[in-house]
Amino acid sequence: MKLNKLIGRVLVFVFVLGLAVFDKLSAQPVPGKDENVPFLVTFGKEGQTSWGDDSFFQIFFFSIPKDYKQPFYIRIFDPDCGGEWDEIEGDFNSKYLFSVYGGKGVDPEKNEDSKGLLKGVNYKAGNLLASRVFGSEARYDNKWYTFGPFNPAEGDFNEKWNSNIFKIVCEGVSGDDGNLFKYFLSRDPANNLTIEGGNAFTFKYHIRLWNDYKSVSHIYPYIDTGIIFIKQSNFDWDNDGTILVVSKYKQGIEVPISNQDDWASSKIPIEPEEVNSSLDFQFHKKQENEGGLVKNNNVVITLENQRGDAIKFYSSPIGGVPIYVPKPKITKISPKK
Numbered sequence: 001m002k003l004n005k006l007i008g009r010v011l012v013f014v015f016v017l018g019l020a021v022f023d024k025l026s027a028q029p030v031p032g033k034d035e036n037v038p039f040l041v042t043f044g045k046e047g048q049t050s051w052g053d054d055s056f057f058q059i060f061f062f063s064i065p066k067d068y069k070q071p072f073y074i075r076i077f078d079p080d081c082g083g084e085w086d087e088i089e090g091d092f093n094s095k096y097l098f099s100v101y102g103g104k105g106v107d108p109e110k111n112e113d114s115k116g117l118l119k120g121v122n123y124k125a126g127n128l129l130a131s132r133v134f135g136s137e138a139r140y141d142n143k144w145y146t147f148g149p150f151n152p153a154e155g156d157f158n159e160k161w162n163s164n165i166f167k168i169v170c171e172g173v174s175g176d177d178g179n180l181f182k183y184f185l186s187r188d189p190a191n192n193l194t195i196e197g198g199n200a201f202t203f204k205y206h207i208r209l210w211n212d213y214k215s216v217s218h219i220y221p222y223i224d225t226g227i228i229f230i231k232q233s234n235f236d237w238d239n240d241g242t243i244l245v246v247s248k249y250k251q252g253i254e255v256p257i258s259n260q261d262d263w264a265s266s267k268i269p270i271e272p273e274e275v276n277s278s279l280d281f282q283f284h285k286k287q288e289n290e291g292g293l294v295k296n297n298n299v300v301i302t303l304e305n306q307r308g309d310a311i312k313f314y315s316s317p318i319g320g321v322p323i324y325v326p327k328p329k330i331t332k333i334s335p336k337k
């Protein structure tokens, strides 16, 4: 091989490696960078479900690779409900309990109840590591609050992913207002510094959509071995735009959307080529010529497989953002005689 050709190949390799590392490093904001979701949202339990939260709590999991042994932190942006970002009903009079869990019972692959999808089950199994109640507090308005330090060994170890799993629950314990916030899994208490190979996931996403026409939000469910179809369910979509499902195999399947305070569900077939990769659910806002901007739209989405098991969506898509690859047209060649 000629030297300049070799150098070229090495440069390409370094570039690709760099991209892979960058992808890993961008995994800890929640919502994730590729998701382009402005905020998570949880309402106080005296709120109306018609404002876009069906259950008044939400759960997130963090996975930390086994070989990361330093202390880590879970940071919350705008944990208060008041001042900037949050959604007021009457006056700001709501309180939210954020609690962090580790230890046995947390890993949802071993404890179904931990997913927090079924009514009346204990979704708080595990050891309570930290908690705090936030109301309307100027001190934490438009600012970060830090939980930790936590020891990665305090998590619930998952062999398949070779990672320690932690969980954070946000519950609207009183009031009726909407708390908008974000998380960051950090190796520093005062700055957002990523942990290589770390990721975050949930089974039920409570989010705010953008207040503009052009921004598209995404979620990236991971399609594990054995999945042949998935059922999507979305809540209180306010008839806002379209949800498209894209993969390397799907150019864009439109799925039914809910309107006000109701659920819409549908089944989406999975092709063998889509197993062990992520799908891209794209949330396109209703446009000006389609009836105008739907403002402050809070929505919930869940996914399950053909057996009724909930499907994870990761803040950083496993295997990267899927891109549709058009299939080459096959021309039949008649066999030679």
Ligand SMILES: [Ca+2]
Pocket: 078, 080, 081, 082, 083, 084, 085, 086, 140, 141, 142
């Ligand atoms: Ca605020």
Ligand SMILES: [Ca+2]
Pocket: 088, 089, 090, 091, 092, 093, 094, 175, 176, 177
């Ligand atoms: Ca209120």
Ligand SMILES: [Ca+2]
Pocket: 077, 078, 079, 080, 081, 082, 085, 086, 179, 180, 181
């Ligand atoms: Ca907030």
Ligand SMILES: [Ca+2]
Pocket: 051, 052, 235, 236, 237, 238, 296, 297, 298, 299
């Ligand atoms: Ca809504």
